[in-house]
Amino acid sequence: MELEIKDLHVETEGKEVLKGVSLKIKSGELHVLMGPNGSGKTTLAKTIMGHPQTKVTVGDMLVDGKSIKELPPNERAKLGIFLQFQNPVEIEGLGVVNFLNTAKGSLSKERIGYKDFMKEIKQGSERLKIHEELVGRSLNYGFSGGEKKKMEILQMAILKPKFVILDEPDSGLDIDAVKVVAENVDDFRKKNDAGVLLITHYSRILQYMEPQFIHVISEGKIIREGGKQLIEEIEREGYRLGQKG
C-alpha cells in the first residue's frame, strides 16, 4: 500500500501554508518530518486527515493511486489513515472504552466480544504503561500532556491503521515515556506493516526507532531529504542546512 502526497498546496484561513509538498510512504516504512516552528508540519498532518480548515488549492493526496482529497475524515480513517494529534481534545463524559468501541465499530464490520476487547485495551495499556484508572475515565479529560500522548498511541494500537501520522508524539513526555512511546510505535509498524510519518523537533525519540527516510520542511516546502545521517546534520547545524541544497 502507498500514501502519496503530490505537489500539495494548502491554505488555512486564506494563507498559503504548504507550497508544493510531495511525499511517498509505503507500507512498513518509517518517514520522519522535521522542520522549524511554523514550517507547515502540523498543517500537512491535518490536511492528510481532512481537517475542515485546510483547503487544498493545488495537488492531491492518494491512497493506492486513488484520490482522498474529497473524502471526509471518517472515510480517510476507513482507508487506514490515523492521525495522532499534537493536542488531543478533551471530551468530558465520553468514556475511553465507549469511544474506542464506537470508533472500532465504525472502522470495521468485524465484531469483537466485550471480554476480548477489554483484554486488548488492557494489554495495550500495560505496554504503554498507562495507568488502568485512565481507561475508566472520560477521553483525555484532566489527563496530563504525557497521558494524552500515550492515549493516542493506545488508540492507534486498538484501531490498527495502515498509515500513521504522528504529530510530535514526544513533546511533553519525560525520557522514559519517550522510549515507551517510540518502542510501541516501532513495534506496531513492524507487526502491522504500517507506514509511519513521524513529525518531531527532537532526535531523541529516533534513538529508539529505525527511520529510513528523513524529510526537512521549511516555509511550506521540503528542502532536504535523505537517510538517517541527515539527523546528525540537523543536530549539528540546525535547519539552516536546507540552504545548502
Place this chain on the structure above:
Amino acid sequence: MPGNKEFIEEAMRYYRELPLESGLYKKYSIEMPLDTPDPKGADADINAIAEEISSRMRIRFDAVVSSRSAVSTNQDIVVKKVEELDSAAINGKLFKSSEDKLAAFINSKARHFVIVNAKSGVDKKLNILFINDGNLPVQILVDAADNSRLEILEFYTSASKERSVVAPLHEIKTGKGAHVEVDMVHNENDKTYLVGLCKAIAGDRSRVKLNFVYSGAVATKSRNILDSNGEKNGVEVNEIVFGINDQKFDVSTFIANKKPFSSAMINSGAVLDGEAYCVMKGFAKVENGSKGAFSKITERGILLSMDSHIDALPDMSIDYSNEVKATHSAATSPIDQEALFYLTSRGIPDEAARKLFVTSFLARYLLNMDSGIAKELAMSIMLDKLERKVYGGKTEMTTKGIWMVANEK
C-alpha cells in the same frame, strides 16, 4: 380563601412581581397556563399503564400517582388524598402562603400528598411513578431524620391527550448527617406543561442532592430553593435540559450558604435543537457568618441548530467575603468543531460523532447521580429523543453501551 379564578389571578400577579419575573429578568420568563381546566372524560387505565412502563423500563415502582389516584405499595411512602390529610402532618412545611403564592396555589389545588419520612439511621431507595392523565398538582414531602439515607427516583410521564399541567411541589428537610438524593426525570408529552417548585433545607453535616432531568413537556418552568442551613453540610443541584422542536424551559435555582463551612453548587446544562429555548437562572447567596463556605454555579449549553437559543444567567451575592470560595461561569456554543474533527478522524461518521458529543455532554451531568437506575432511565430517554426527535412517548431502557466507562465522580 378566594375563589379559584381569583386565586389563580392573585397567584400569577404575585408571581409576576417576583424579582425573577419582573424588571431585568422579565424578558427571560415564560408564562404557564395554570388555569388549564381538567380534561373531560379522561379514563386512562392507570394500573395498566403503570404495569406496562414498569415492565418495559424494568423498574419496580413503590408508588404510582396520577391525576385521579395514588397508590403506594411500600410502607415508607405514604400517599394521602388532600381530604384525608391530618393538618398536623404538614405543619411546619417549608413553603408558606405568605412567602410564595404560587406554591400556595399548587398547595391548594393538590389532590394528593406523597410523604416520605425516613427514620433515623435508615437507608432506602424508592421509585415513584407520576402519570398525568389530567392536571397533576401534587405535593411531595420528604423528611430525612438524622443519619438517614434516601435515594428517590421520580419518573414523570403522560397519559393525557389534552392540554394539562403537571405541578410537583417538593419540600425536603434533612436532619443531622442525613443524605438525600432525589432524581426527577421528566418525560411528559407535548400536551403537558410542567411547573416545578422545590424547597430544601439541609441540616448540619447533611447532604441534599437534587438531579433534574428535563426532557419532556412542551414548556417547563421550575423554581428551586436550597438552603445550606447547617454547618459542614452540602447542597447540590444538577439540572440537565434537552429540548427539541419548540420546547421551552425556564429553570431557576437559588442556593444559599447560611452556615460556616457549608457548600452549595448548581450545575446546569442544556442541549437544544430546532427552535427550542432555555433560560438557566442560577442564583447563589453567601450569607453573613458563612466562614469557609463554598459556592459554585456552572451553566453550560450546546446549540444544535441556528434557531435554538439559550440564556445563561448566573448570579452571585456574597455578603460575607472572608474565607469564602465562590465562583460562577457560563458558556454556550455549537458543537466544538475540533472535537468533531477528532471523533470523525477515528472513523466515526459525522452524524454519529455529533450524537456522541451530545450524549457525552449529557453524561457529564448524569454521572453526578448516585442512583444507577435513574442514570440509566434518564440516558435512555434522552438517547431515544436524540435518535427519533420525539419526546413523551414509549422508551426502551437501553443506553447502547454509553456507560462503558468507570464512573470517575
